[in-house]
């Protein structure tokens with residue numbers, strides 16, 4: 001057992017492995033820490049901040065923070081939940097998210113997280129930004145209205161597909177997801193089978209002609225909240 | 241081959257087709273061709289072997305870089321609250337009238353562009369502007385008209401320089417109208433040191449002894465965070481890696497801060513001496529001075545001083561004849577981005593990337609510039625280092641207060657008789673400083689710039705030091721006629737403009753804070769808005785990824801803490817349950833236009 005790293009999350013003893021982040025160790029232990037930009041196949045990015053926890057009292061993003069022996073992590077506290085709700089609401093008002101018309105509905109991690117956190121309507125004013133849709137590619141569509149700037153596509157294209165299709169341009173509230181071409185997605189070497197396409201957590205990058213292959217009501221988060229798969233591990237361990 | 245293609249190939253070759261020198265490459269391309277056009281993006285990407293969108297990502301990040309053609313002359317008006325207080329509004333209108341365009345536009349003949357830019361570090365001589373690289377200060381409406389006439393006539397901003405400033409501002413390599421406004425000299429920074437004297441003393445010791453001396457002096461970083469310099473050096477020295485880097489942070493972007501400008505103008509030797517000492521202590525051969533784009537006018541002088549030091553054996557191979565110690569410094573010019581003062585963004589920028597901060601850990605001392613252990617310190621910190629090695633750590637530790645040894649430079653501006661730079665021992669009371677600068681009647685003081693704290697008279701007896709009122713050096717003074725809520729709005733506008741946009745709370749939350757403050761200023765606030773502001777400010781502060789977002793809500797929190805009655809007077813309790821931000825007539829307007837008749841709105 002000498003190569004494990006013992007620490008606690010909300011008082012529960014967790015064993016991390018060397019090189020693991022708090023988020024990874026929590027996943028293994030069956031403790032769900034909400035996240036949007038983090039993805040198990042990608043290196044940590046730390047942009048959505050939804051996974052913010054307190055480590056020995058100090059705020060840190062669980063997806064980028066390596067676990068260390070004896071650290072005391074707070075995750076499911078009223079204060080942190082309130083901040084997470086705030087962050088998710090910010091993402092909703094920042095873009096144009098009309099869930100009822102979105103083909104990602106039910107499979108969307110942003111929507112699912114909002115449900116899990118009990119958000120009925122954002123408390124912040126909608127910004128109604130003017131963003132564009134690029135449907136030039138034969139098989140893939142980008143709807144920037146729904147982009148949450150998580151950089152999953154940027155990282156996946158670069159690290160998993162060995163390409164460089166996506167990157168950000170602009171800064172601050174003018175930051176946008178952009179492509180490796182003058183204007184149109186069709187002028188990049190993106191392929192519909194690229195990891196960058198399927199890894200989008202929201203309805204910003206979509207495969208064409210597949211929107212309703214799975215009917216609403218039978219989708220990923222239609223029956224149980226996001227994070228249930230992770231929590232099921234702990235429940236199973238407790239039963240054994 | 242087109243002229244553009246040839247030019248870009250040449251420029252990229254000058255920087256060894258090295259994509260980590262992207263900042264230099266795109267700045268050179270823009271200087272030669274007016275902008276980094278779409279074609280240029282492709283050509284640069286090809287030359288250095290990267291994707292076009294990577295180049296575009298960098299170019300689109302920095303305020304001073306552009307992919308669209310602008311005027312040959314770009315007039316950048318300082319948008320800081322101080323400039324506004326001293327008449328920038330009418331000055332901007334005078335520029336607009338004389339040019340026949342609005343701010344944000346270019347004259348139809350493509351000659352002159354007029355823009356706003358964030359604080360340019362000239363608050364002691366506001367209102368001010370930068371025209372290409374030329375700084376113009378103490379602007380008035382008359383001066384604005386004269387400037388436009390001169391630019392129309394000669395097309396050369398350097399012709400605008402009439403009376404030269406003091407000290408090195410008048411140096412043939414600078415020729416600037418900027419004034420130093422050094423108002424109070426202390427024993428540490430604003431004192432004379434013969435070049436090389438501290439460095440020779442350091443080189444007579446072992447690197448570990450030098451670090452020990454810096455630790456003994458208890459020197460803490462002068463850039464704001466106050467981290468012990470000796471500890472940072474020790475970590476960097478002990479980190480694994482052959483190649484180590486010393487960086488000087490001369491980004492000085494915090495509105496109201498201009499003390500590094502004065503050091504760079506008058507005491508650059510002291511700074512470079514400190515950097516060389518750091519290089520020796522850490523085991524670095526390379527130093528980088530990250531100079532904010534706004535201070536480009538000083539670059540020829542700084543390059544010259546570096547050359548003089550090389551010629552004198554104080555830089556380059558075997559510094560001062562010390563076997564095995566080679567050290568040199570290059571200047572990296574920024575391009576208009578406050579966040580690049582944050583040390584990991586600064587490193588990203590030096591690497592040719594957009595100025596996004598990096599995730600920590602690893603810290604720069606472990607993995608910094610191009611993955612090498614890197615120590616970043618402020619300009620003033622290096623000056624202290626040189627003095628500590630010259631006079632001894634004990635001498636230094638005796639000055640100032642217990643937790644904050646040494647002196648501190650304060651950049652003082654706003655409503656006071658004598659704006660300028662003051663060197664005080666740490667621990668000086670705010671009230672003493674206000675007396676000295678001629679501002680005893682101050683109604684509010686912003687200590688530490690927008691990311692610091694806005695305090696009122698109840699706090700004037702507190703002392704300026706790390707453990708009490710901490711500051712990177714900016715002191716901005718407001719008299720009783722200023723509207724503190726408006727000041728906060730200006731600061732939020734600054735943060736919205738300068739957020740890198742990487743993380744949600746800072747990118748979105750600051751916009752929301754600004755909108756709510758504007759609602760309140762326009763009489764659309766309700767008492768519930770104070771709780772809304774508090775909660776939102778906390779979320780931004782707690783969850784933001786870097787120091788920018790972690791401090792950007794401070795003006796709002798200061799307002800809630802120290803100026804609550806001012807806010808309460810602005811928000812009106814609602815008689816009914818309706819949202820005061822909702823204007824039913826405006827909401828119905830477009831529909832009414834469409835159907836061609838007025839709706840009947842029930843008013844009880």
Ligand SMILES: Cc1cc2nc3c(=O)[nH]c(=O)nc-3n(C[C@H](O)[C@H](O)[C@H](O)COP(=O)(O)O)c2cc1C
Pocket residue numbers: 460461462463464465466467469489490491492493494578579580581582583584616617618619621786787788
């Ligand atoms: C948004 C932001 C801007 C900053 N700007 C500066 C700056 O202009 N100059 C500076 O020295 N430090 C600045 N800092 C602090 C640096 O990150 C870093 O702490 C400092 O350069 C370390 O040097 P020191 O220890 O000598 O102070 C900034 C920090 C943040 C978060």
Ligand code: SF4
Pocket residue numbers: 579597738739740741742743744746747784785786787788789790
């Ligand atoms: S807090 Fe986040 S968005 Fe703001 S500057 Fe830092 S990393 Fe960028």
